[in-house]
Amino acid sequence: MSEIIATYNLSKRYGDACRVKNVNLSVREGEIYGFLGPNGAGKTTTLKMILGLTRPTAGRVTVFGKGLEQNRRFILSQTGSLIESPSYYGHLTGLENMRVVQRLRDVPDRNVEEALRIVRLEKQKDRKVAQYSLGMKQRLGIAMALMSFPKLLILDEPTNGLDPAGIGEIRELIKALPQRYDMTVVISSHLLSEIEQTATSIGIIHEGMMLFQGSLEALKNEKLPTILVKTQNNALAQELLARKGYLPARDGDFLAFENLGDDQVAMLNRILVECGMDVLRIEERKKNLERIFLDMTGKGGSL
Template sequence: MSSSTIVQTHNLSKTYEAVNRVNRVNLHVQEGEIYGFLGPNGAGKTTTLKMLLGLIKPSEGTIHIFGESLSKHRPSILQRTGSLIESPSYYGHLTGLENMKVMQRLRNVPDKNVDEALRIVRLENQKDKKAEQYSLGMKQRLGIAMALLAFPKLLILDEPTNGLDPAGIGEIRELIKSLPARYGITILLSSHLLSEIEQIATSVGIISEGKLLFQGSMASLQHESRTSILLKTGDNVRAEKILLARAYSPARMGSRLKFANIADTEVAEMNRLLVEHNVPVTRIEEQKKSLEDIFLELTGKERSL
């Protein structure tokens, strides 16, 4: 395993009542990444993250974090790991600061860490308010502050924007994006929100029904969605014949002709050819797949995320 690999699993699996909730997943998370673990609800994201933290025992496979086997070195690995799984855990009758002090004793870290973590999540001015009086977004930020308390090398966040309003989602997103450069933290982040992963992650893994369908950089995933041009004319049959004769390769798509990976100069040339042959061009559209389009293609099914 590369020295820069923070998380690596091999054939990681979890079976409940003969059903594979996680099926032979091979994760690779590199140092300094924001790794977006993407999939619909019930895909196996939370189960996978719980196995990475030793909260659930795998049915099969191995886990290495920081180059060490989780089964052999769990205490030392967890000392360098922070996590927020499913929802923040806190004492409602205690203030934000008092909750942080409880976690401080568990993690055995200095007072300055408490102050810094609260400042990072912008709760320093609300630290004396009881946690039960916090808004949902503030509770989520408190949970992240607790996870950051020891300033871990690895931060695992399970659906950190779940249930937040757009303003809260934006706050958490900007917070997460700042952590690798400012504090050297590698982040493994799960979500079913496609737009969030697209905006925040540098690498992505797509899981569905327990199987890892794609893994790679965000740039490589977006590369799979090269721009296409859709052309609509007054006579698509003639247009297709004319363009085929000039070595263009249109595909039929309903009432339009589709051209993949084509340059702007070629689009202009096709338009000129058709006009010269008295074929009216009524519409030229650029089509680029969204992350959702790619997800649906990978899973091969139309399903709600």
């Protein structure tokens, strides 16, 4: 697959504060790329630099294999985006707002109708947007981004303001876009469970630096599962194992061990049995994306 977006040591400073530090982001054709990070991690700033809305302090960006500065018009003609919050004219109806973007994009009427239908606003298109709920405004913003059915779609927190049913509908829409419309999608979100169900690859950014980039499967394989051990006397077992260099944490009725391979699990079991300790249960707890994310960011960031 060809690379749709690539950044090279992309950085952005605001005064003395460095918001993005040497980010090398890679999005391949046909992917749904989930961009994750705590609030203030640099997600929106990075997306703005990719779209040319903010000028990098250092580094460069290519989209569709072309430099952004030299090919801005071509790149933006093939790109749809919703960054931070939708832009609209409150005194105009939903359809009238769509017509404004239609003229800018020079797309046929059928695109307007299809985009409204996709986000389920076709029955609300004649209402003034000032009367829309927050979720409806968000849907309108997504419809505007979709209207030209671009090759690249960048959505910054697209489920903001949506109820659980709406979140599910947008999730299913995003999952269908690559195959149905041949789109590549970049989506930033603080809803880790949604990214886990939607994205084919992810990037995790924290304090402006990229911590991980690749497939979700590769991330989960990189982080060994937690091993839980229950014995007849956990306090004594913890003391015995500490003498052998094992430092488990207490987790309810279990001792929890991180980053143990199969050989180490067998060894600690042998140690306990040889010390006359009954091992009642050994379990493996695989980590979901949320647990991995919190571990990687030191649990210090608010999502």
